[in-house]
Amino acid sequence: MTLYRCVNCKQRINPSELVEERIQCTYCGYRILEKARPEIVHKIKAR
Numbered sequence: 001m002t003l004y005r006c007v008n009c010k011q012r013i014n015p016s017e018l019v020e021e022r023i024q025c026t027y028c029g030y031r032i033l034e035k036a037r038p039e040i041v042h043k044i045k046a047r
């Protein structure tokens with residue numbers, strides 16, 4: 001799952017609210033978003 005973050009207002013945007021063809025900030029209408037991974041720490045155990 002990939003989250004988007006507006007470059008302008010830096011609000012996190014739900015990808016479910018976006019259509020792939022129209023990537024636009026739902027808060028300020030800015031059209032440049034960057035992909036932001038959710039803050040989840042992946043722990044990998046070595047075998």
Ligand SMILES: [Zn+2]
Binds near residue numbers: 007008009011029
């Ligand atoms: Zn914005």
